[in-house]
Amino acid sequence: MRAARFRTILAAFTVLAVVGLTGCGGDSADPPASGDGVSGELTVFAAASLTESFKQIGQDFEAAHQGVKVTFSFAGSSALATQINQGAPADVFASAAPANMKTVTDAGNGDGEPTTFVRNQLVIAVSKGNPDGVTGLSDLTKPDAKVALCAEQVPCGAAARKALDAAGVALTPVTLEQDVKAALAKVRLGEVDAALVYRTDALAADAAAEVDGIEFAESAGAINDYPIIVLKDSANKAAARAFVEYVLSDTGRSVLTAAGFQAP
Amino acid sequence: MTVGQTVLGAAPPLGVPLLDAHLVVDRGAFRLDLPLTIDPGEVVALLGPNGAGKTTALRTLAGLLPLSAGHLTLAGRDLDHPGRRVWTPTERRPIGVVFQDYLLFPHLSALDNVAFGPRRHGMNRHQARHRAAEWLARMGLTEHVRRKPRQLSGGQAQRVALARALAVAPALLLLDEPLAALDARTRLDTRAQLQQHLAAHAGATLLVTHDPLDALVLADRLVIIEHGHVVQEGSAATITAQPRTDYVARLVGLNLYRGRATGHSILLADGFRLTTGDQHDGEVFVAFPPSAVALHPGQPDGSPRNTWPATIAGIQRHGDNLRIQLTGPIEVAADVTPAAAAQLRLTPGQPVWAAVKAAETRAYPAG
Amino acid sequence: MPRTDGEVARPTTAVPPTRTRRTGRTPVALLLPAALGLLFLVLPLVGLLVRTPWATLPQRLTEPGVLTALRLSVQTATLATLLCLALGVPLAWLLARVQFPGRRVVRALVTVPLVLPPVVGGVALLLVFGRRGLIGSWLDETFGITLPFTTTAVVLAEAFVAMPFLIIAVEGALRGADTRYEEAAATLGAGRWTTFTHVTLPLVAPGIAAGAVLCWARALGEFGATITFAGNYPGRTQTMPIAVYLALETDLEAAIVLSLILLTVSVVILASLRDRWVSAP
Numbered sequence: 001m002r003a004a005r006f007r008t009i010l011a012a013f014t015v016l017a018v019v020g021l022t023g024c025g026g027d028s029a030d031p032p033a034s035g036d037g038v039s040g041e042l043t044v045f046a047a048a049s050l051t052e053s054f055k056q057i058g059q060d061f062e063a064a065h066q067g068v069k070v071t072f073s074f075a076g077s078s079a080l081a082t083q084i085n086q087g088a089p090a091d092v093f094a095s096a097a098p099a100n101m102k103t104v105t106d107a108g109n110g111d112g113e114p115t116t117f118v119r120n121q122l123v124i125a126v127s128k129g130n131p132d133g134v135t136g137l138s139d140l141t142k143p144d145a146k147v148a149l150c151a152e153q154v155p156c157g158a159a160a161r162k163a164l165d166a167a168g169v170a171l172t173p174v175t176l177e178q179d180v181k182a183a184l185a186k187v188r189l190g191e192v193d194a195a196l197v198y199r200t201d202a203l204a205a206d207a208a209a210e211v212d213g214i215e216f217a218e219s220a221g222a223i224n225d226y227p228i229i230v231l232k233d234s235a236n237k238a239a240a241r242a243f244v245e246y247v248l249s250d251t252g253r254s255v256l257t258a259a260g261f262q263a264p
Numbered sequence: 265m266t267v268g269q270t271v272l273g274a275a276p277p278l279g280v281p282l283l284d285a286h287l288v289v290d291r292g293a294f295r296l297d298l299p300l301t302i303d304p305g306e307v308v309a310l311l312g313p314n315g316a317g318k319t320t321a322l323r324t325l326a327g328l329l330p331l332s333a334g335h336l337t338l339a340g341r342d343l344d345h346p347g348r349r350v351w352t353p354t355e356r357r358p359i360g361v362v363f364q365d366y367l368l369f370p371h372l373s374a375l376d377n378v379a380f381g382p383r384r385h386g387m388n389r390h391q392a393r394h395r396a397a398e399w400l401a402r403m404g405l406t407e408h409v410r411r412k413p414r415q416l417s418g419g420q421a422q423r424v425a426l427a428r429a430l431a432v433a434p435a436l437l438l439l440d441e442p443l444a445a446l447d448a449r450t451r452l453d454t455r456a457q458l459q460q461h462l463a464a465h466a467g468a469t470l471l472v473t474h475d476p477l478d479a480l481v482l483a484d485r486l487v488i489i490e491h492g493h494v495v496q497e498g499s500a501a502t503i504t505a506q507p508r509t510d511y512v513a514r515l516v517g518l519n520l521y522r523g524r525a526t527g528h529s530i531l532l533a534d535g536f537r538l539t540t541g542d543q544h545d546g547e548v549f550v551a552f553p554p555s556a557v558a559l560h561p562g563q564p565d566g567s568p569r570n571t572w573p574a575t576i577a578g579i580q581r582h583g584d585n586l587r588i589q590l591t592g593p594i595e596v597a598a599d600v601t602p603a604a605a606a607q608l609r610l611t612p613g614q615p616v617w618a619a620v621k622a623a624e625t626r627a628y629p630a631g
Numbered sequence: 632m633p634r635t636d637g638e639v640a641r642p643t644t645a646v647p648p649t650r651t652r653r654t655g656r657t658p659v660a661l662l663l664p665a666a667l668g669l670l671f672l673v674l675p676l677v678g679l680l681v682r683t684p685w686a687t688l689p690q691r692l693t694e695p696g697v698l699t700a701l702r703l704s705v706q707t708a709t710l711a712t713l714l715c716l717a718l719g720v721p722l723a724w725l726l727a728r729v730q731f732p733g734r735r736v737v738r739a740l741v742t743v744p745l746v747l748p749p750v751v752g753g754v755a756l757l758l759v760f761g762r763r764g765l766i767g768s769w770l771d772e773t774f775g776i777t778l779p780f781t782t783t784a785v786v787l788a789e790a791f792v793a794m795p796f797l798i799i800a801v802e803g804a805l806r807g808a809d810t811r812y813e814e815a816a817a818t819l820g821a822g823r824w825t826t827f828t829h830v831t832l833p834l835v836a837p838g839i840a841a842g843a844v845l846c847w848a849r850a851l852g853e854f855g856a857t858i859t860f861a862g863n864y865p866g867r868t869q870t871m872p873i874a875v876y877l878a879l880e881t882d883l884e885a886a887i888v889l890s891l892i893l894l895t896v897s898v899v900i901l902a903s904l905r906d907r908w909v910s911a912p
Contacts, residue, residue, distance in 0.1 A: 076880065078879070078880040078881065079879075079880075082879070082883065099881075146780070148862070151863060151877045151880070153877045153878070153880035153881045154877075154880050173864070174779075174780040174862060174864065175779075175780045175861075175862025175863055175864050175868065176862070176863045176864055176865075176869075176877075177858075177862065177863065178858055178863065178873075178876060178877065182858070182859070185754075186862070189754075189757050189758070189761055189763065190761070190762055190763040191757060191761050191762050191763075191779045191780075326814075326818055327817070327818075328814050328817070328818075353817070354814070354817035354818055355817045355818075355819075355820050355821055355822050356820075357818075359818055360818065360819075361815065361818040363811065363815060367809075367811050367812055367814075367815040369812060369815075369816075369830060369833075369834075370834070371833040371834065371836075372833075380816070380819050380821070380829070381819035381820055384819055384820035384821045384825065385820050428819065429818075432819060432820060438818075
């Protein structure tokens with residue numbers, strides 16, 4: 001009992017520390033220009049929800065292409081988009097929402113058109129074992145229910161708004177969290193009874209022990225597309241294209257679906 | 265008014281000292297052991313060199329430092345008695361303190377500084393200010409009641425501090441070097457005023473100072489301590505006439521030696537022999553003022569019974585004269601006029617002859 | 632009667648004190664880094680001003696959410712400062728004036744919120760005051776009070792992060808203050824509490840004011856601990872920094888406008904307070 005709480009505490013610390021600090025990451029040396037073939041360094045800016053899957057894909061990709069070194073910067077998609085538009089040295093951008101991708105392509109920083117590589121769907125995250133017996137969105141409108149949503153400015157919040165509107169459910173959350181990990185952390189800490197989060201986040205290895213993800217019908221109306229693109233200013237476009245292809249390949253996609261993503 | 269009556273109303277009957285204390289403080293190598301009694305209306309000066317324990321004694325009386333042993337009884341109340349586990353904190357002692365640099369509260373006006381004590385002693389704001397205004401008027405400071413301490417001159421600040429200490433009508437008034445922070449001119453005026461106010465104070469007064477002039481002008485009785493112990497105690501007249509330590513002798517401006525008398529001849533500890541006008545047998549002090557020492561370029565002839573060669577160690581201005589410090593068989597201070605000094609061309613390191621007439625020395629028993 | 636002012640006239644040993652000459656020139660070695668330091672602090676502000684959409688500024692100012700967040704920020708920062716004063720001044724006094732075992736440790740603990748990432752501070756607050764926290768669970772069961780996601784939680788989070796600034800400033804002031812004034816007060820019959828309120832506090836008032844200003848400014852800008860512990864809900868827990876952060880997700884210009892409002896309000900308030908304190912006698 002006590003040990004379990006301690007693990008919860010530790011996990012929550014880790015999650016929040018990552019959430020709080022990822023904004024600072026992402027600096028890397030300019031990739032050396034490689035003439036032909038796939039080698040050299042590659043910097044990938046990816047949405048925070050891709051952290052676990054992309055780390056795996058990165059390792060596989062490095063194993064498949066000797067001489068390539070992949071560096072990731074995981075953060076909120078909007079923060080990444082801002083950084084890219086302010087000239088951050090990146091080769092690939094994988095966004096959790098088309099809106100943030102649009103910010104980058106509208107600024108002329110994309111190379112070609114973005115490709116949707118996965119989709120993510122919302123679930124209701126509740127404490128392990130679902131003590132309140134939540135089965136759908138309507139259960140969240142009970143007077144005593146404390147619910148966390150993402151703020152509408154971030155993709156998971158926009159998706160939640162769409163789903164709630166689609167279901168015709170008027171829900172007053174206690175908080176509008178800054179991102180999906182923060183919303184999930186509130187469930188894990190027991191501060192809220194439920195939160196609308198991405199299925200991948202509910203399934204992530206560290207959360208799955210404490211959280212159950214309840215699927216709900218209306219989520220189909222609020223599916224989130226994840227687009228990926230090679231960036232115009234990439235200094236290593238060959239490797240960047242190879243990475244994007246790898247993500248879109250069956251090998252890459254199997255890693256993503258195992259994490260709870262859906263194929264587009 | 266009520267404050268004064270309360271405090272002095274508890275005073276013991278006449279003939280019993282208002283303050284009856286034996287102050288003992290052990291602090292490692294230093295030990296203060298000071299019996300002290302002060303009668304109502306009496307002003308006692310506690311004199312001593314730096315580090316003698318004057319401040320320590322004052323702090324024990326004020327309750328800022330506990331006694332290690334002994335006792336402290338004021339107006340019939342045991343305030344500090346380690347043996348009986350009695351201890352009264354500072355704020356409940358019927359005392360008033362004038363600190364060396366006054367410690368007037370910088371954020372309060374002169375009036376509120378003086379009203380601070382009466383207010384703490386139960387007066388309401390109006391009464392306390394009234395009392396304070398009376399005291400400041402008595403100090404001739406009516407025009408300055410609204411001023412903040414930093415707008416007061418040194419002499420004014422000193423009088424405000426005195427008013428503040430007296431406004432609670434303390435059974436014991438403690439003054440810690442009350443004139444030390446003043447320049448020489450202001451000190452003269454302030455000393456004279458202080459004397460009047462101390463004379464009017466019905467309680468006991470202890471004046472801690474290293475300035476003998478303050479002590480002699482202001483105090484009825486002197487207690488001189490060195491290394492935590494009383495070395496001499498008595499009226500100004502007794503002490504100036506018969507100092508018993510080097511410190512006291514220097515304080516009152518005398519050369520002092522201890523030796524063994526056989527009739528008119530006294531053998532000093534280091535083998536030097538002095539002849540005096542007085543006649544004694546046994547351990548004695550012998551003293552003479554610096555003005556009794558005459559300096560000569562060579563060995564003088566004629567009447568002086570005591571002559572010896574000496575070397576000039578230092579020259580200081582001393583009032584209108586020069587004070588010459590001499591080394592030789594005995595250490596002596598001599599006063600000469602500037603004219604004489606110029607004539608003799610006195611410079612440090614110069615050898616001279618010193619002479620003292622036997623009739624100008626005084627010997628008295630050391631026992 | 633001789634005087635014993637022997638120190639004064641000893642011509643053989645007295646050396647006239649050498650005075651350092653003061654010239655009006657400021658050394659370049661100081662001026663250069665000082666100017667660089669100023670630039671370093673001011674340039675980001677210039678960056679904000681350059682990107683400010685002045686044309687739409689009035690319209691954005693009147694957006695209802697903006698004023699709500701601003702009012703909440705000023706209110707919570709002020710309440711947090713009052714809380715810090717009530718708890719921090721006595722703690723500073725304890726650290727400055729009372730010898731007790733483990734004082735060094737306590738002093739180090741006091742500065743923990745300074746080095747702790749605010750987000751972690753927010754988590755720590757949840758673990759204590761949260762619904763399942765050490766104290767929070769008891770509050771919930773006994774009184775039915777839950778702190779997270781309330782305005783109270785915002786105040787607590789801000790106070791947690793800002794209190795060290797106050798404590799350090801006040802402790803420094805207390806250490807610098809002359810304790811003999813307190814002794815003087817005692818000889819006049821003042822007990823320890825009266826001495827503290829009537830003598831000690833007025834003496835260190837400038838230090839307390841400086842500490843309170845720092846504390847208020849830090850509370851006003853607080854983000855990480857607040858959003859973690861109190862969450863984000865307009866009108867209840869959404870302070871200006873949180874509004875800025877969320878605006879940044881979608882609309883850089885809105886974020887800049889909000890930041891400018893926050894900056895302007897804080898500078899105006901601090902400047903007016905400072906004038907009042909400086910001109911006070």
